Amino acid sequence: MIEIKNLKKSFGDLLVWEDVSFTIQDGETTAVIGRSGCGKSVLLKHLNALLYPDEGNVLIDGEDVFDLSYTGLRKVRQRFGILFQGGALFDSISTFENVAFPLRYFTEQGEEEIAHNVYEALSMVNLEDVGEKSTSELSGGMRKRVGLARAIILQPDYLLYDEPTSGLDPKTSDEINELIVTMADNLDITSVVITHDMHSVLEVSDRVAFLDEQKLSWFGNTDDMKHSDNQNLLEFIKASEYKIT
Amino acid sequence: MNTNFPGAAGIRQFGHYAQLLYQALRSSTEISTYRKNLFQEFVKVGYESIPIIFLVGIFTGAVLTLQTAYQLDTDIYPSTIIGSIVAQSIVIELAAVISALVLAGKVGARISTELGTMRVSEQIDALESMGFNSVSFLVVPRILAGIFMFPILYITAAVFGIIGGVSAGALDGILPAAEFMEGARAFFFESDIIFGLIKSVVFGFVITSISCYKGYYAFGGAEGVGNATTQATVLSCIFVLLADFTLAAILL
Numbered sequence A: 001m002i003e004i005k006n007l008k009k010s011f012g013d014l015l016v017w018e019d020v021s022f023t024i025q026d027g028e029t030t031a032v033i034g035r036s037g038c039g040k041s042v043l044l045k046h047l048n049a050l051l052y053p054d055e056g057n058v059l060i061d062g063e064d065v066f067d068l069s070y071t072g073l074r075k076v077r078q079r080f081g082i083l084f085q086g087g088a089l090f091d092s093i094s095t096f097e098n099v100a101f102p103l104r105y106f107t108e109q110g111e112e113e114i115a116h117n118v119y120e121a122l123s124m125v126n127l128e129d130v131g132e133k134s135t136s137e138l139s140g141g142m143r144k145r146v147g148l149a150r151a152i153i154l155q156p157d158y159l160l161y162d163e164p165t166s167g168l169d170p171k172t173s174d175e176i177n178e179l180i181v182t183m184a185d186n187l188d189i190t191s192v193v194i195t196h197d198m199h200s201v202l203e204v205s206d207r208v209a210f211l212d213e214q215k216l217s218w219f220g221n222t223d224d225m226k227h228s229d230n231q232n233l234l235e236f237i238k239a240s241e242y243k244i245t
Numbered sequence B: 001m002n003t004n005f006p007g008a009a010g011i012r013q014f015g016h017y018a019q020l021l022y023q024a025l026r027s028s029t030e031i032s033t034y035r036k037n038l039f040q041e042f043v044k045v046g047y048e049s050i051p052i053i054f055l056v057g058i059f060t061g062a063v064l065t066l067q068t069a070y071q072l073d074t075d076i077y078p079s080t081i082i083g084s085i086v087a088q089s090i091v092i093e094l095a096a097v098i099s100a101l102v103l104a105g106k107v108g109a110r111i112s113t114e115l116g117t118m119r120v121s122e123q124i125d126a127l128e129s130m131g132f133n134s135v136s137f138l139v140v141p142r143i144l145a146g147i148f149m150f151p152i153l154y155i156t157a158a159v160f161g162i163i164g165g166v167s168a169g170a171l172d173g174i175l176p177a178a179e180f181m182e183g184a185r186a187f188f189f190e191s192d193i194i195f196g197l198i199k200s201v202v203f204g205f206v207i208t209s210i211s212c213y214k215g216y217y218a219f220g221g222a223e224g225v226g227n228a229t230t231q232a233t234v235l236s237c238i239f240v241l242l243a244d245f246t247l248a249a250i251l252l
């Protein structure tokens, strides 16, 4: 369980958001939505203390991540897999090595076992035969899927997706959405999905956090979203629906 | 707090830089994290710089010899003095400083572009999120490579500088190789070499640490990486010259 409590973050004079509180239940998929620049990625980076807030806490199973020593933090961070917005693949090594990277440094696995696990992770994201390619040869959708393979290789408890479908065609987006659902169901993973794609929200999420006007504007069940009385949220949904149809 | 007095930004940056160095120092004990990268950096900073350092050495020595011969009247002074002046200038100053200025472009720009790209494409966040200490993984091996490889490059530049000087002297008919070397030996002091080595270590540290700092904290996409690299190279050059002056004032 991840409890976000009264979080406030600013960069210099720029207030990103304040007073953000909500809870991510185990086994659920939570979507974080909001306009571009409203601080979704910044929020995601607080969950495993890649960024530190001005105020507030993030408790993971009761433990405050901002109070941890470096060793403690390392343990907590390894419970997370993150798919970054552009994939964040290491461009100095091959695709195979990207996925193998955490295994090489954080496990004692031999070459054969590593190859097996990498292959398994790549086939989960439907990319069996890209291993030897350099990362610069991959398309945007492939990069995201390789990033996802790398994120699940250490079998994390939490998977964080930063705009997994942005910049992809509708068909590939659907495939990624299916993957997110599969990951959550098959691997029993708790997921947080950042997106501004309402279609994706409805597909994958149980709960929705809507960031707007520098705060958490709405939080609730995905099914209740349409009946909310939050005007900005309704407009946000409408704008995206308009785009879909 | 009023933070807008002139120079405030510079002071803040220096504090930020010092913080990164402190982190690097603390995580320099995590050798297993950066061992692999360290070897790679030795190759990139050291080995791959040898061709350009060879050129720098040869041409510095050659030009200096021609110029010294032109400026001195060898009817008054013995011609061996050309060897003395050229060799000593190279060993004390030129082999270290000219190399450093060239390497600020080559090594510094490479480091800040690499780290900057990793920063803006979230590769550094990816490393951290896997549980890596990114400072230990990325910054420490680069600074160590600067500290250990620059002295070797300095020696290389000095050796080729003297070879360039001897050759230019002989080919241009200014003085025979033997006389050049006689002059060089007459004013050869070990302390000069030690001074040059100290300089090169400092320059290696200055260039790699500034470039790491600028790259590691780059922001704002491709343009941000470009800015970081420009600043890294310019600041490296400025601080190499300042360090050169300071060391000369202290040690000579």
Ligand SMILES: Nc1ncnc2c1ncn2[C@@H]1O[C@H](COP(=O)(O)OP(=O)(O)OP(=O)(O)O)[C@@H](O)[C@H]1O
Binding pocket: A011, A016, A034, A035, A036, A037, A038, A039, A040, A041, A042, A043, B219
């Ligand atoms: N390291 C940083 N330094 C300064 N400002 C930052 C930094 N990171 C983010 N910001 C600012 O914080 C705000 C929120 O950024 P964030 O990346 O979280 O937006 P986002 O909601 O993820 O947008 P998008 O949907 O476009 O990805 C932006 O105004 C951004 O410029």
Ligand SMILES: [Mg+2]
Binding pocket: A040, A041, A042, A085, A162, A163
């Ligand atoms: Mg974002």
